[in-house]
Amino acid sequence: MATTPAPTDAELDTLIKARLNLIGIDLTQLPENDPTAPADQTRIMASLRSFLRSTPPVISNYKADPQKAIPAVYTAPFSAWTEIGR
Amino acid sequence: MSELEETIGSGETPTDRRIDRRGFMTRMAAAGAAATAVPFVAESVAQANPLPLLIPNEDIRLSEVSDLTELTLAQAATLIWKYKLSPVDLVEAHLERIAKFDGTYKAFNTVLADQALARAKTLSKRLPQGPLHGIPLAIKDNYYTQGVKTTANSYIFENFVPDYDATAVERLQRRGAIVLGKTQMGPLATTRATTPDGKVTTVNAWTPQTPSIDPGGSSSGSATATAGRMACSSIGTQTGGSITAPSNAQGLTGLKPTHGRVSAYGVIPLTYSRDHPGPLARDAKDAAYMLQVMCGPDPNDPRTLGLPSPPNFVTAATPFRRGGKVQVRYRTKLGVLPGYTSGTTPTALARKAMLDALANVGVDVVDVTLPAEWDVLTGNAFNNVRLPERTEPFLDYMKQDLKLFGVSLGSWMQGLFMSGDEWVKGQRAKFILLQRVLDDLFGQCDAVVQTGPVPFDILGLPELALPIGFQPNATAGTDIPIGAIIGGQPYAEDRLLAIAAAYQAVTDWHSRRPADPVAPAATLRGLRDAAPAEELTLSLEDVIATTQ
Numbered sequence: 001m002a003t004t005p006a007p008t009d010a011e012l013d014t015l016i017k018a019r020l021n022l023i024g025i026d027l028t029q030l031p032e033n034d035p036t037a038p039a040d041q042t043r044i045m046a047s048l049r050s051f052l053r054s055t056p057p058v059i060s061n062y063k064a065d066p067q068k069a070i071p072a073v074y075t076a077p078f079s080a081w082t083e084i085g086r
Numbered sequence: 087m088s089e090l091e092e093t094i095g096s097g098e099t100p101t102d103r104r105i106d107r108r109g110f111m112t113r114m115a116a117a118g119a120a121a122t123a124v125p126f127v128a129e130s131v132a133q134a135n136p137l138p139l140l141i142p143n144e145d146i147r148l149s150e151v152s153d154l155t156e157l158t159l160a161q162a163a164t165l166i167w168k169y170k171l172s173p174v175d176l177v178e179a180h181l182e183r184i185a186k187f188d189g190t191y192k193a194f195n196t197v198l199a200d201q202a203l204a205r206a207k208t209l210s211k212r213l214p215q216g217p218l219h220g221i222p223l224a225i226k227d228n229y230y231t232q233g234v235k236t237t238a239n240s241y242i243f244e245n246f247v248p249d250y251d252a253t254a255v256e257r258l259q260r261r262g263a264i265v266l267g268k269t270q271m272g273p274l275a276t277t278r279a280t281t282p283d284g285k286v287t288t289v290n291a292w293t294p295q296t297p298s299i300d301p302g303g304s305s306s307g308s309a310t311a312t313a314g315r316m317a318c319s320s321i322g323t324q325t326g327g328s329i330t331a332p333s334n335a336q337g338l339t340g341l342k343p344t345h346g347r348v349s350a351y352g353v354i355p356l357t358y359s360r361d362h363p364g365p366l367a368r369d370a371k372d373a374a375y376m377l378q379v380m381c382g383p384d385p386n387d388p389r390t391l392g393l394p395s396p397p398n399f400v401t402a403a404t405p406f407r408r409g410g411k412v413q414v415r416y417r418t419k420l421g422v423l424p425g426y427t428s429g430t431t432p433t434a435l436a437r438k439a440m441l442d443a444l445a446n447v448g449v450d451v452v453d454v455t456l457p458a459e460w461d462v463l464t465g466n467a468f469n470n471v472r473l474p475e476r477t478e479p480f481l482d483y484m485k486q487d488l489k490l491f492g493v494s495l496g497s498w499m500q501g502l503f504m505s506g507d508e509w510v511k512g513q514r515a516k517f518i519l520l521q522r523v524l525d526d527l528f529g530q531c532d533a534v535v536q537t538g539p540v541p542f543d544i545l546g547l548p549e550l551a552l553p554i555g556f557q558p559n560a561t562a563g564t565d566i567p568i569g570a571i572i573g574g575q576p577y578a579e580d581r582l583l584a585i586a587a588a589y590q591a592v593t594d595w596h597s598r599r600p601a602d603p604v605a606p607a608a609t610l611r612g613l614r615d616a617a618p619a620e621e622l623t624l625s626l627e628d629v630i631a632t633t634q
Binding site for chain 1: 471502
């Protein structure tokens, strides 16, 4: 399997901004860098870069047998819905 | 264990023994081999779940009561049903405490004093018809309440007035409950209660002068209202730990039911597949009454349909005695996770004492091993699979104005950055985790202690939080509660309640009461804006790190 280079901050920033622009979310609604504001662009971008580096790779690299592990959104109800002879 | 052996305790069978756990495993294996899903077999749910006959009957005399707010829900209901206590007096007693102390506690963001008193007067003229007749409750502010603002402590809903009640609220009121008010919460149910921009509001009832002590989130106000004796009981929601955490933090008995046991219709969503409505109560019996009334199928919430019929939770939460000695109602193997009692911290010692107490009431305490890949399947990355679910219904608000999300914006933004294939993988991982928990973990025990609420929350399995001791807190200069969480199999709330009831019959942690605040602020107005004893604000990073 090919080894891919870790993306830089700048590359992630481009990804994030392109994604937000594609679906019509304007990050500039927030102040650019204001630690006193509830949220600002700088901190949101940092949080999203951190999220992209930490969460998707773990999930993507996890191996699940698609024949045995069906996607189950509502897990506990699913265990009851599939009961027979209850 | 055979069915016969299982029923030795009280002769009754808990819900988890009427569900074929291994049958589920076998069918899923077959389904995987055939690469097709087993058709759903749903019970007929056309009719609403009938409530079992519940006439409160606690051993309590009004002459023994010096403070009406000290009555548990079950005790107060008993006195009302025996015409020894008027709902008006009970509501007035709680409103007096709200007026006197909520300026400090900041548990409520709306107090419905006139409305509650009017309903109490109406109910006092009627024969009791429901088990909660005349019982004053606090409602988390993400439950729709007809004609009453429902803000979820968010800018988005700051002027939202629903035209109907959430199913859970409607059921509570139909059985006689009185809504005292709406409670403070983490904005959109994310963290401990704050204003939308992060200013801490609700304090822990045990440390009212020290806002830095976490009251538990996000159902903070419901917990403080109950612990501070400003409501007989309350309801909250949990999507990660928001019933168990505040219950543990404030010495309460909180019950996060199995997903689907209680309708989430009319609850502002955080994560559809993990939002659990449930009670925060004074003890197991009170939690049982609340759950009994709230639970059952709701045509408006398909997640509640086709599930096992609710058993009599109140019976399950009634201490069982044999030869005068308390004994756990259902023969139970309680699993103890590796390291659960390690060390000499107050928490470790309290856990050991809890297990000893449970063993003394007949619980078979056994060491268990965790399923394979536990850490990864319950870790942060797979827990984050919930995030797109919170983003999706709020997308239009995000396009409109990101500032509407205040300090909670972070996880809504993160939800935009998980791909569809990763989300599907996450759902597969949940299935794998469910299989392993049902087969491996519950192959070793009937219920299991938890070191945190998230793993069973991911699976929607029931969790009961209960107080097991106290520990000194240097910052507050006083003792604060220690809590434990016990998890169960799907729809086995009755077993969890039975364990808690047996424990609480031989301990008194659940009946401890926090001291009243020293310097109360006496006003029902401007509760939300009153300055706390010390100003405390959560940052965007704080919220991201602790959001449920």
